[in-house]
Amino acid sequence: MNNKTIEHYMSKLEHLEFKFKSHVQNNNEIHIELEDSSKLIEFCNILKLEINLRLLTMIYCDERKTNHAFSLRYLLGSDTDDVFFFVVIFIDKKHAYFPSLSDVFPYSIKYEREINDMFGIQTQGDTTLKPLLLHDFQKNIFPLRKDFHANTELNYTPRKFEFTPITGDGICEIPVGPIHAGIIEPGHFRFSVLGENIVNMETRLGYAHKGIEKIAENMSINNVVLLSERISGDESIANSMAFCQAIEKIAQLEIPEKSKQIRLLFAELERIYNHFGTLSGILNDVGFSYGASRLEILKEYMMQLNEKLSGSRLLFGVNQIGGVKVDISNTSLADIHSMLNDIFQNFEKILEHIQSNSSVIDRLRNTGIIEKQTVNDLGIVGLSSICAGIDTDTRKNHPYGYYSSINFEQTPRADMEQQVKLQKRIGDVLSRFMSRVDELRYSKKLIESISNLETGEIHIPLESELIPFSSGLGYAESHRGETLHWVMMGEDNSIFRYKIRTASFANWSVIEHAVLNNIVADFPVINKSFDFSYSGNDL
Amino acid sequence: MTEDNQKIKKSDILSWDKVTLDKILQSNDMIPGNFRGKISLDPDKDFVLNSHIGQNLENICPTNAISYKNPPESISLDVGKCIFCGNCQQEAPQLIKISNNFDVAKKRKNHLLEVFSESVPFGKTYEEIGNELKNKINKTFGRSLAIREIDAGSCNGCEIEISALTNPIYDIERFGMHFVASPRHADLLLVTGPASKNMEKALKIAYESTPEPKLVIAVGACACSGGIFGKNYATTGGIDSIVPVDVFIPGCPPRPQALIYGIMLALDKI
Numbered sequence: 001m002n003n004k005t006i007e008h009y010m011s012k013l014e015h016l017e018f019k020f021k022s023h024v025q026n027n028n029e030i031h032i033e034l035e036d037s038s039k040l041i042e043f044c045n046i047l048k049l050e051i052n053l054r055l056l057t058m059i060y061c062d063e064r065k066t067n068h069a070f071s072l073r074y075l076l077g078s079d080t081d082d083v084f085f086f087v088v089i090f091i092d093k094k095h096a097y098f099p100s101l102s103d104v105f106p107y108s109i110k111y112e113r114e115i116n117d118m119f120g121i122q123t124q125g126d127t128t129l130k131p132l133l134l135h136d137f138q139k140n141i142f143p144l145r146k147d148f149h150a151n152t153e154l155n156y157t158p159r160k161f162e163f164t165p166i167t168g169d170g171i172c173e174i175p176v177g178p179i180h181a182g183i184i185e186p187g188h189f190r191f192s193v194l195g196e197n198i199v200n201m202e203t204r205l206g207y208a209h210k211g212i213e214k215i216a217e218n219m220s221i222n223n224v225v226l227l228s229e230r231i232s233g234d235e236s237i238a239n240s241m242a243f244c245q246a247i248e249k250i251a252q253l254e255i256p257e258k259s260k261q262i263r264l265l266f267a268e269l270e271r272i273y274n275h276f277g278t279l280s281g282i283l284n285d286v287g288f289s290y291g292a293s294r295l296e297i298l299k300e301y302m303m304q305l306n307e308k309l310s311g312s313r314l315l316f317g318v319n320q321i322g323g324v325k326v327d328i329s330n331t332s333l334a335d336i337h338s339m340l341n342d343i344f345q346n347f348e349k350i351l352e353h354i355q356s357n358s359s360v361i362d363r364l365r366n367t368g369i370i371e372k373q374t375v376n377d378l379g380i381v382g383l384s385s386i387c388a389g390i391d392t393d394t395r396k397n398h399p400y401g402y403y404s405s406i407n408f409e410q411t412p413r414a415d416m417e418q419q420v421k422l423q424k425r426i427g428d429v430l431s432r433f434m435s436r437v438d439e440l441r442y443s444k445k446l447i448e449s450i451s452n453l454e455t456g457e458i459h460i461p462l463e464s465e466l467i468p469f470s471s472g473l474g475y476a477e478s479h480r481g482e483t484l485h486w487v488m489m490g491e492d493n494s495i496f497r498y499k500i501r502t503a504s505f506a507n508w509s510v511i512e513h514a515v516l517n518n519i520v521a522d523f524p525v526i527n528k529s530f531d532f533s534y535s536g537n538d539l
Numbered sequence: 540m541t542e543d544n545q546k547i548k549k550s551d552i553l554s555w556d557k558v559t560l561d562k563i564l565q566s567n568d569m570i571p572g573n574f575r576g577k578i579s580l581d582p583d584k585d586f587v588l589n590s591h592i593g594q595n596l597e598n599i600c601p602t603n604a605i606s607y608k609n610p611p612e613s614i615s616l617d618v619g620k621c622i623f624c625g626n627c628q629q630e631a632p633q634l635i636k637i638s639n640n641f642d643v644a645k646k647r648k649n650h651l652l653e654v655f656s657e658s659v660p661f662g663k664t665y666e667e668i669g670n671e672l673k674n675k676i677n678k679t680f681g682r683s684l685a686i687r688e689i690d691a692g693s694c695n696g697c698e699i700e701i702s703a704l705t706n707p708i709y710d711i712e713r714f715g716m717h718f719v720a721s722p723r724h725a726d727l728l729l730v731t732g733p734a735s736k737n738m739e740k741a742l743k744i745a746y747e748s749t750p751e752p753k754l755v756i757a758v759g760a761c762a763c764s765g766g767i768f769g770k771n772y773a774t775t776g777g778i779d780s781i782v783p784v785d786v787f788i789p790g791c792p793p794r795p796q797a798l799i800y801g802i803m804l805a806l807d808k809i
Contacts, residue, residue, distance in 0.1 A: 179745055227767055297706065
């Protein structure tokens with residue numbers, strides 16, 4: 001099936017007037033190396049317009065030892081077919097810069113800032129890039145270069161970070177963070193307000209930067225599974241699953257059917273408990289604490305269920321390379337089903353209460369609106385994009401694991417797309433609230449679709465040594481959206497480069513647009529309705 | 540008929556009387572047996588430590604919490620570094636015992652270290668804290684305690700468990716504890732994360748703005764030792780390298796009961 005799609009895309013590529021070398025890898029990855037790298041921007045523009053591709057991430061890699069150059073992979077993906085495009089260019093000493101894609105994909109600037117921080121390579125002609133992840137680090141420190149050691153002791157050296165000044169009569173600035181009033185992660189927000197209205201907001205993140213991509217290079221791959229669970233604690237299954245799948249792809253390991261089923265079960269359980277938490281947070285932020293605490297109870301029950309099944313309330317330690325560590329019997333599967341039934345009966349009742357409460361709905365409706373065009377320009381994924389009518393579900397577009405045997409024709413996301421078209425939904429907090437509700441019901445359906453677990457093993461050991469410098473892309477849909485993990489192996493089963501692109505990294509920039517013309521008091525609920533992870537962004 | 544009515548009532552959350560746990564530190568029934576809680580070196584009778592087991596354990600631990608020395612043959616376990624992955628128990632079930640107890644918090648960092656060697660008779664590093672402590676706890680909880688949570692770069696796992704403390708099931712407010720919005724209003728700082736370099740300055744400022752007497756609790760493996768992230772260019776390897784710490788609560792993440800237990804230990808210090 002997939003061979004046909006690849007052939008279709010290859011023939012499309014051949015019709016373009018560009019000279020390039022290309023090869024297909026891991027079933028759905030087309031790697032393209034342009035003969036004339038100065039035509040890259042033009043090439044990407046054509047891919048965007050004619051083949052309808054979206055920039056997913058930019059992977060920079062220090063290959064000076066093996067290829068005598070830095071390599072840069074522009075990863076583009078399709079939202080309709082299961083295919084990924086890697087456009088590769090090499091940057092050697094002669095050109096110590098790379099072309100900026102921001103004319104084609106405006107959001108590429110965030111990846112360019114990241115590369116500038118971590119590798120010290122700038123885009124052509126642009127010297128005004130703000131730092132992204134490294135705050136008060138010494139100058140000329142580029143952590144992801146191979147000649148930098150992860151354990152280097154660095155001194156505290158203050159660096160200047162200038163927020164864009166917004167001036168005018170009556171405009172005030174409100175600095176918030178990095179330590180917030182609630183129990184949440186660190187980040188800084190700079191509001192410029194005119195009276196109550198927000199006229200501009202700038203975020204500064206990176207406070208939770210822990211050097212995950214760098215330290216993975218010194219760890220064994222089994223330990224990196226544990227590390228990937230801790231990229232963002234509430235996305236442990238999605239992240240570890242994406243990493244494991246990347247390694248399994250490289251090793252061409254077909255994991256047992258039962259472990260695929262168990263991975264799906266846990267992935268959906270994770271989605272359910274997190275959505276309950278977010279819905280509860282939204283209600284809390286508009287002052288409806290009754291509904292908030294009722295949903296908190298449901299979240300707690302889900303976490304207790306997680307613990308009963310896996311020994312960890314946050315589902316740590318479920319995945320491993322080649323399968324899963326936790327077995328589920330058919331009796332505990334029946335328990336999950338009956339427990340979910342109970343919980344969702346309660347959920348529907350609470351929901352009825354919420355929807356009939358005008359003081360809640362009025363706060364949610366028309367708050368924090370994002371336009372479809374903004375979503376497109378910023379490359380937003382997951383639940384944050386579906387509320388504006390753009391469906392980027394990895395489970396459907398790039399089916400992995402047991403999701404490939406599920407029929408995705410009638411997803412709630414298709415309904416939401418339709419409702420946006422009919423202008424019943426306008427990308428406000430209420431539509432994000434309702435799409436979370438839909439997702440919850442759909443996750444329950446997915447879990448119920450597994451009525452019987454396969455028999456047999458839950459894990460296949462990884463026996464052979466992986467080929468050095470082979471690479472693979474793992475992906476999963478976390479409750480926030482598309483999660484991509486790209487791994488390049490080094491010698492002796494070590495990791496040469498581990499690139500993580502969580503949904504949070506792709507999505508954070510949308511908040512700066514969503515809060516415009518809203519009042520400061522609505523910022524918490526707008527922020528919560530997106531539910532981004534700071535740690536997953538900062539890595 | 541009456542039975543049916545009761546059934547309907549049970550599934551109707553809106554009419555439930557009470558879900559809050561009564562004796563939060565005593566009722567272990569709700570914690571499943573396979574929860575990876577307290578981890579200790581508790582050898583079986585006929586267990587013999589050899590270099591094979593020692594080396595294997597040392598290698599299998601992702602955070603270097605286990606170290607093996609020879610001679611004399613001894614093995615040490617630093618619970619502060621442990622991320623509770625359970626790999627070591629699979630490797631040496633005769634030596635490593637993991638129970639579902641959550642009372643793992645310690646007042647001194649070196650109390651988190653447990654050593655087992657063949658020559659020295661094995662002694663438990665901390666005693667069972669029984670009725671004596673319970674009384675103390677009741678006394679301390681008569682007071683009101685304002686807590687400020689600070690995330691110094693955690694993965695947000697610890698935040699989920701800390702915010703679970705305020706849900707109706709654990710509901711710590713009934714014990715006289717509440718979360719406040721500013722360190723200036725706080726008696727106690729709950730700090731999570733391996734203290735990323737980018738948060739170092741903010742954490743220091745927050746500590747200095749907390750009025751005396753103040754307590755600091757390091758929550759989770761990361762805050763105790765850097766956890767799986769360890770000490771690298773971007774992290775400082777535990778918050779005790781930045782601010783003085785009164786109690787260490789290991790766990791990845793520590794469950795709500797473990798947090799309450801740790802907070803009580805801290806109260807004991809005043």
